[in-house]
Amino acid sequence: MIVMVELKSRKIFASGVWKENPVFRQILGICSALAVTNLLINTLIMGLSLIFVVTMSNVTVSILRSITPTRIRMMVQTLIIASYVIIVDVFLKAYLPDISEALGPYVGLIITNCIIMGRCEAFARNNTVWPSFVDGVASGCGYAFVLLTIAFFRELMGFGTLFGMDVMPGGWTNWIIMVMPPGAFFMLGAFIWIVRSLGPRGEEEELKK
């Protein structure tokens, strides 16, 4: 019984991080993926915040799934997500005020991040607590993974630093465009290109046949 649960959890986790990655497979949650990724430290905090919100929302929605009337489930989900986001916002303001300012409105915008609502609707609503928890962590990690990769390149090429520390050799001229909006779009587009070249979704191929 325990082995079965473990295998299932691993599958859910792997799915959330790679096969069904919310950002480059499902194309969700793009907004923040582009906005905060010009610095690694901001991206890290954003990623952790999202993992927290999506996991806790998933768990809460799962716990309440049997008593929540279907008609109002969207409102309930929004309420739950918004509450956790406020909690994160308060914590950031209290303990990491500089980063909180740098992230600005994008912390609040986690509420409209399609990933969270998507996971609540698609998974947490119909599953028990533990798998919902794993799914939340997985989707959040998948998201964080993409963001951190993009931020890695944007900060490296745009500022020559990683997490604020100079890394590039002295002669390097910063590609300022990387830290501006167009750079974000190009990076994400390139990322999707590379990932999709590496391996098409199994289902897509099946459907084609």
Added chain:
Amino acid sequence: MEGLGLSAPVIFFAAIFTNNILLTNFLGMCSFLAISREVKASLGLGFAVIFVMTCTSALNYLVYYHLLVPLGLIHFRYIVFIIVIAAFVQLVEMVIERSSPILYVVLGIFLPLITVNCAILGVALFMIIRNYTFLQSVAYGAGAGIGWTLAILAMGGIREKLKGASIPKPLEGPGIALIIAGLMALAFMAFSGMIQIQ
């Protein structure tokens, strides 16, 4: 700090071109990538967005400064703004459905999509951060909506043109859309020499 030295018309134009909510603030991407394939659908969604953004910025301004601030509840602004937006959209949907079936077919079906459009919540949050007055907020909401619609229409137009082009398979769909968006963002940056922004 009334006015901040920026007039409402300047904010309006800036929101469309130099501070485009989509191309510079990255908000409203999800529906942007999905809908922009068809110009007609883009137009429908665009109008709905403009209407909702303008009205909700006015409503959210009033709720924030006349309810939340006096009661010392500003930390609840996320929940309250989302509720205002959702309630407003529901109301509009009901009104349209009842009064004009034609309009409902054209516009109404997009309304549920709008509630999760991060751009609408983003507009409300930005206008608070930037301390806009009521007039400036409404100008910003309208401008942001128009700017978003402009971006989505331009994107739709470009993608229509690309229908005949051969794009590498992994780049099809969202990949190429993002590259196009990047180029558009680059082009829109040219406008910042024209207008002083906030």
Added chain:
Amino acid sequence: MIRKRIFSVVYMFLLTFFFTGIVSGIYEINRERIAINEEIKLQKIILKVLGVQVPPGTLDARVRQIFGDRVKRETGQGRTIYRGFAEDGKALIGYVLPLFGPGFWGPIYGMMAIDPQLERVIGIAFYRHNETPGLGGRITEAWFEKQFKGKTLLPPEQEGRYFSFRPPGTAKAQNEVDAITGATGTSKAVERLIDRSLKDYLPWIAEQQAAGRV
């Protein structure tokens, strides 16, 4: 059917109550801390522009103590300034006025310290902004802020401004400073907001001085 609806409404109410309660609770617990962060941040900036040394790592309580000893806040007619005093607590070493205005991305907040004769700049610092990190964000870098130190405050001509930004490396006159490469928008915005803040505050401070209030 009616029962279902009633249940939905009641459920929604209870849930809202519950979550609002939790959120409020967490906010209340942290509220003071958030307020203190703000207060200390402001105090550190004011001390910094006055040239009062506060070594990094100083405890909040100590910062508050230094601030209490060396700075006095004055308000009037919607304006706030700070008076800085020497170590003896008696001799006035300068006035600090707030800088505020729209930047490229969002509002920019800063502080400027000027000497008691309202003739020179003692220091300048920006403490809140949403400018692009590495570009407009460089207004918080030491080299940018140091440019203003010791500059004379020349009343500008008809349409002029107190300080003008020039291409980096070309600033020569007393009222010229280097702009930031790649951040023209921010540089222009800062030029404007410094000018407006000075034009707003200098006459008022002079007036208050004449009336013996500062």
